Amino acid sequence: MASVSETHPANKPNPARWLVVAVPYVWLLLFFAAPFLIIFKISLSETAIAMPPYTPLFDGFGAIGDFVSELDFDNYLFLTDDPLYIEAYLSSLRIAVISTFLLLLIGYPMALAMARAPTMLRPTLVMLVILPFWTSFLIRVYAWIGILKPDGLLTLLFQSVGLLGADDQVQIFRTDYAVFIGIVYSYLPFMILPLYSALEKMDNTLLEAASDLGCPPWKAFWKITFPLSLPGVIAGSMICFIPITGEFVIPDLLGGADTLMIGKTLWTEFFGNRDWPLASAVAVILLIMLVVPIMIFQNQQKKVT
Amino acid sequence: MAKSLGPVKRKFSPWTDPSAVPFIRFENITKRFGTFTAVDNLTLDIYEREFFSLLGPSGCGKTTLMRMLAGFEEPTEGRILLQGKDISGVPPYRRPTNMMFQSYALFPHMTVEKNIAFGLEQDNLPKGEIATRVEEMLKLVKLEQFAKRKPNQLSGGQRQRVALARSLAKRPKVLLLDEPLGALDKKLREETQFELMDLQTKLGLTFLIVTHDQEEAMTVSDRIAVMDKGLIMQVATPAEIYEAPNSRYVADFIGDINILEGTVAETGSALGAPGTVRIDCDGIAVSVEQECQAVKADKVAFAVRPEKVRISPDQPSNTSVNAVYGEVWDIGYLGDFSVFLVKLADGRVVRAAQANVSRLVDRPITFGDMVWLTWPLDAGLVLTR
Secondary structure (H helix, E strand, O other): OHHHHHHHHHHOOHHHHHHHHHHHHHHHHHHHHHHHHHHHHHOOOOOOOOOOOOOOOOOHHHHHHHHHHOOOHHHHHHHOOOOOOOOOOHHHHHHHHHHHHHHHHHHHHHHHHHHHHHOOOOOHHHHHHHHHHHOHHHHHHHHHHHHHHHHHHHHHHHHHHOOOOOOOOOOOOOOHHHHHHHHHHHHHHHHHHHHHHHHHHHHHHHHHHHOOOOOOHHHHHHHHHHHHHHHHHHHHHHHHHHHHHHHOHHHHHHHHOOOOOOOHHHHHHEEEEEEHHHHHHHHHHHHHHHHHHHHHHHHHHEEEE | OOOOOOOOOOOOHHHHOOOOOEEEEEEEEEEEOOOOOEEEEEEEOOOOOOEEEEEOOOOOOOOHHHHHHHOOOOEEEEEEEEEEOOOOOOHHOOOOOEEEEOOOOOOOOOOOHHHHHHHHEEEEHHHHHHHHHHHHHHHOOOHHHHHOOOOOOOOOOHHHHHHHHHOOOOOOOOEEEEEOOOOOOOHHHHHHOOOOOOOOHHHOOOOEEEEEHHHHHHOOOEEEEEEEEEEEEEEOOOOHHOOOOOOHHHHHHOOEEEEEEEEEEEEEOEEEEEEEEEEEOOEEEEEEEEOOOOOOOOOOEEEOOOHHEEOOOOOOOOOOOOOOEEEEEEEEEEOOEEEEEEEEEOEEEEEEEEEEEOOOOOOOOOOOOOOEEEOOOEEEEEEEE
């Protein structure tokens, strides 16, 4: 890039240009880097009964020596001591992996059907996928409570068609199953849209060519369609996997007492135990854990463009 | 000495042999898309080892006809026989035809090698044999050093070769080529045309090519079918199509031609017998030596190719027949040829082409010159359709 800007007169640096480029960087600095540093700082301090509830770590520039000597990784060490946290991390990852897999399983056929639909119909189908966003996310999750709870709509439905006796109830609410249902429902559009955009771009004559060369349609799917949609598969999976790992609302509203997710643990530490330093440490570790998939995602995006 | 039509490419003419069995037969094929009839009750025979062209403007049904043979479309009516067997309902992946697509349709996520091997892998051939066959194909299209490249790392001409190699790898009974050279520049296209002909003779396959480029069809084919609006207008060798078109449509579609509408004034022989026909084309008297297809007072057209019309500033000895006088209105200099547009007194324009056989001309003809156009008795032909 640098060599291009030097040789090409149109690419000479000028202030207006820098201003435009600076906007996203300033944005990231203010709303990502700065808050993260604050969280990181809190994670290195200790709990105190105060407002805010942690010991100040940095009192002016005169105390740099104190600052360094008081740096405290106790919170991080504590995370490794108590199996609760490690289990919460692992459980979050497990739920995120299974949900992402389920999302792919359900989303791929839908995206494929949309991409193969008549051109005139496609905008309508995309619209239908986006339509749920017109209602608040929270309200939609609450609606699932109404459906899944023991005396909810699902029980009523099963009772009315005779799948369940009059005294039986569907026992899904407050279990991991309810969490999976909630997550898959909420994240499905985020899986379908990248898949659809990858599949829609595909040239249909490629499948004709495969067929012409002796490849039956089901085989052509695995040899041609699926490999060519991989960028969409990876994009969709990452867009779903990353936020699901840190998901708090869905497990809190639909999950049971034994549904262990790091988002919930984080919330409990912050608001239940008021242990801000420990909660910050949990958050920092979560972020580091997610950096890896984010890097994979970005690397893939680079390859596509 | 007996005269014949144009040069003969090779001693091969099964279509003139009544006992020859066609390799491919389209039998009363009709294809409708909704209310649109793409192919209209068409019957066509193609013989083994033939290089056959379907030629016509876009929308004439030529691609649809080919796609029906490949199996991508099913005929609405009629049937297609391959080696005497009806192939209706056989899916494309079970047909012994392979197609080279207009867009090449190379698999972008596979290397050149993998693309070529794709069809062979579907037949579950042993790995070693696939490798040998792929190598053979790469050599055939001279792409050995590009085996590991992906299609997007190749030039247009190289991609075209990969597509050709991929469609040939399975040694299909029939190779279908859909506008195969459309994306290449003129020089490369001409080269590739000759290579295609070479390949076809070498491999002994039957080639069916769809094209809208008449020069391409003329160069490569044993026979050409000229199509229009779902119908076949004429099936014949390139020389016959050019020198003896059967209708105004074919004459006009292939090459450049002067067409003068007129009425038959006198026929020198009975219908179907050779003789001289005299035609009156609104004041221009024309005589044609041809097998007679019309009777007196029939409305016909007289057609003559520009390169068969002689242009001269001097008055010919006989001006009463096959001669017109006019003003040079426009000149097209093509390098090898010059085309003169001559405007007659009544406003009609007749074209004459002259080969530029020498670099320097004594008396060049220029704009505004009054010139005589003449042509011999056997230069033109009478078109009744």
